[in-house]
Amino acid sequence: MPIKPSGDVRPSEITPKEIYLRRREFIRAAGALALTAAGVRGPALAEGKIPGIRKSRYSTSEQPASLKEITTYNNYYEFDTDKYSPAQLAGRLKTRPWSVSVEGEVKRPRTFGIEELLKFPQEERIYRLRCVEGWSLVIPWVGFEFNQLARQVEPTGKAKFVEFVTALQPENMPGVRLPVLEWPYLEGLRIDEAMHPLTLLAVGLYGENLPAQNGAPVRLVVPWKYGFKSAKSLVRIRFVEKQPRIAWEKAASHEYGFYSNVNPEVDHPRWSQVTEKRLGEDRFFPRVIRTQMFNGYGDQVAGMYAGMDLKKFF
């Protein structure tokens, strides 16, 4: 299997859209039928179409993975460290009522109910998601830019970083019984990263509400960073002066840094980041492709890191 850059796709490899849609429709229908017949509860899928979704110029033209692939392969350690389990377990997550408290170094701290967040103008953003484990998926998120929310609370001059705190529901999350990570899971961004137009608060996937295992009801999506930076199921957003210590940094600071930008030149101590397996392309085995600097979003984001030693600030 030769390694090709991700953009290098032969025309013969591209399936016409009607055909792949039909095929996936068929697979999904067959799967649902089989599950119903077996009396098995399917993966936790949220219902509900999100109205008035606009297209975005920030979307990649690459083919998104199917809904099934995106919703059955999830790192959601609060449920289980296995990637196939959250699809079965995350249905227990209580997502209504839900609110996100936005606080800290802001002039107008306030709490947003999920209904209010859904009223922001929603866009479809088809992004590449590159996991630190060496795989990637193309995902059609629905959401809005984080800076739109920030504007409403008016960060002060002291707001240098943003801290994202995620849900902790011990009665619904079997994974938090073990101290695998520090709970609640905590993430953070530098203020300019958070305010960047690519940084998304996602509320949906494939035009519908986010499934629980993908971080319902609202999550962060930062496409030029490794997937764990895109914290799921947010409950609190704090504008702060000091750089937060994120969950993975606390767990293994020599392996995971605060920035965690996708960078093929900085290896994870235990594995190379030069290549990735692109999942969800309907093949027997995923293609091995070269990982791009900033996950291919360098044109938009590289400026934020000008003059920074990215080997030191990994």
Add this chain to the structure above:
Amino acid sequence: MAEVPAAARGARQATQAAGARLSSRSVGRIKALLFVLALAPLARLVAGVLMRSLGTNPTEFVLRTLGDWTLIFLCITLAVTPLRKLTGWNWLLRLRRMFGLYAFFYVVMHFTTYVVLDRGLDVVAIPRDILKRPFITVGFTCFVLMIPLAATSTNAMVRRLGAERWQALHRFVYFIAIGGVVHFWWLVKRDITQPAIYALVLAALLGYRLLAAARARS
């Protein structure tokens, strides 16, 4: 209640006697059955790939499953001696080479999957991985160490080397098994449950030998 241990002892003696008296043909049948059963994990993987039922990341699934079965067969191989001594079923020894060769069979496929499907035959990245990543260094070393063991597994090789030297060489399997568990342990990100289970099983299998050796000396 007092009867239970006696009955259990009786049953154990009965099975011991029956087990010890197994005819050569019966052992051959058991061996043939286990030979086929040992191929089942591979058959499941092949079917899964063809039916696309291995989930979103088939490469990862195949790689992990082949690694798992390498460790399982290493443990089974190492379980033969303790089991034989505890039960008196000496015929178990006749299965040991097959189990060992299956461990080698699965590790060859595990390594091939890593080289071809996981790393995409990247001739630059693979040697660098092996040198730089401790878990791959350990895994690769164990794989290489298994080659001479597989190559000297025939009766002719036992004769050529002489029993003593052959046994000395094949004691490497202890280090290989420990290295295999370390390889798995160092690979996982946070949740060490699975490698810990292998470590416990291996500790029991190797601990038995240490105890037996200590008892023989005293």
